Amino acid sequence: MPDPTPDPDLLADGTYAVEPVAEPGGGTDFTPVVELERVCLRCGYDLRGLAAAGLCPECGAPVINSLRGRHLRYSDPAFLTMLSIGARLVLAAFVLLVIGWAWAVVTRAIGVFWVGSVSLASAALGLGASICGLAGWWLISSPDPALRGHDPADRSRSVLRASLIVAAAGMMLSHFGGMIPVTAGGMFANLTRAGFLLGTLAGLVKFFAAMSYLARLAQRIPDEDLAMSPRFLRNVLVVIVLASIALMVLVVTSSGFGPGGMIGSYVVILATGVALLVWSLLYIAMLRLFGREIDEARRVAARIEEGALRPF
Numbered sequence: 198m199p200d201p202t203p204d205p206d207l208l209a210d211g212t213y214a215v216e217p218v219a220e221p222g223g224g225t226d227f228t229p230v231v232e233l234e235r236v237c238l239r240c241g242y243d244l245r246g247l248a249a250a251g252l253c254p255e256c257g258a259p260v261i262n263s264l265r266g267r268h269l270r271y272s273d274p275a276f277l278t279m280l281s282i283g284a285r286l287v288l289a290a291f292v293l294l295v296i297g298w299a300w301a302v303v304t305r306a307i308g309v310f311w312v313g314s315v316s317l318a319s320a321a322l323g324l325g326a327s328i329c330g331l332a333g334w335w336l337i338s339s340p341d342p343a344l345r346g347h348d349p350a351d352r353s354r355s356v357l358r359a360s361l362i363v364a365a366a367g368m369m370l371s372h373f374g375g376m377i378p379v380t381a382g383g384m385f386a387n388l389t390r391a392g393f394l395l396g397t398l399a400g401l402v403k404f405f406a407a408m409s410y411l412a413r414l415a416q417r418i419p420d421e422d423l424a425m426s427p428r429f430l431r432n433v434l435v436v437i438v439l440a441s442i443a444l445m446v447l448v449v450t451s452s453g454f455g456p457g458g459m460i461g462s463y464v465v466i467l468a469t470g471v472a473l474l475v476w477s478l479l480y481i482a483m484l485r486l487f488g489r490e491i492d493e494a495r496r497v498a499a500r501i502e503e504g505a506l507r508p509f
């Protein structure tokens with residue numbers, strides 16, 4: 198349930214958006230009117246000049262709903278449904294990815310990695326995770342139809358969606374590039390490898406853009422703690438990767454490739470694996486929280502649509 202008591206910050210925001218207009222007769226009675234540039238969160242209608250206590254002439258939503266910030270729960274339920282499906286797919290994709298990693302580690306450890314059916318299952322898991330992830334991030338970054346042109350999340354959304362298109366192209370190439378005859382030389386001589394490289398680079402850009410986008414989205418829940426999580430997890434992942442590379446270089450340069458170096462590098466790999474596992478669990482917890490919050494906003498939006506909830 199949404200907090201029924203108005204948040205003081207948001208009230209201040211609402212107060213900024215409206216200004217008392219004196220009655221022509223000089224009485225003390227006044228009608229707050231929307232003075233700043235605000236749009237209806239349900240339909241995008243320009244609310245300037247309308248009474249704050251009134252209804253949107255376009256969709257009938259209470260004007261006051263759109264004056265407290267860009268809360269998701271006052272948005273179009275159809276838009277929230279896309280976000281909700283996206284959040285589920287993104288979570289499913291990551292869980293599949295983790296299962297794929299675990300599968301690869303276990304099968305490699307017991308030495309059956311190259312058995313045909315095992316590597317086929319692993320490739321199928323990877324492909325499933327990729328398709329789920331691309332579709333999920335595309336849906337969760339759906340533009341809000343009401344905020345067209347003035348959504349602060351537009352920049353990270355554009356980068357995210359562009360990287361998804363490039364990643365999809367890279368994925369197609371890496372899976373099916375071998376079937377296309379090529380005459381070009383250099384990197385493009387091997388379309389499968391070029392596709393893999395393209396997909397990996399796009400995946401990196403995608404991750405950074407996605408974390409910025411989620412931070413923006415959390416501000417619309419609004420949940421300031423949740424808004425910190427994507428950037429925190431992004432930074433932790435960067436530290437894990439850089440630390441493991443630095444440690445590996447240190448081990449190899451100090452002990453070489455002898456027995457000492459072998460043991461050292463196994464320790465680094467193991468430590469990195471444990472750190473990545475812990476990170477993955479935190480990332481899954483964050484994605485689940487996003488899913489829950491979006492679903493809650495969607496439920497409230499649907500009930501407002503049915504007229505069951507009045508604005509507070």
Ligand SMILES: [Zn+2]
Pocket residue numbers: 237238239240241242253254255256257258
């Ligand atoms: Zn409206």
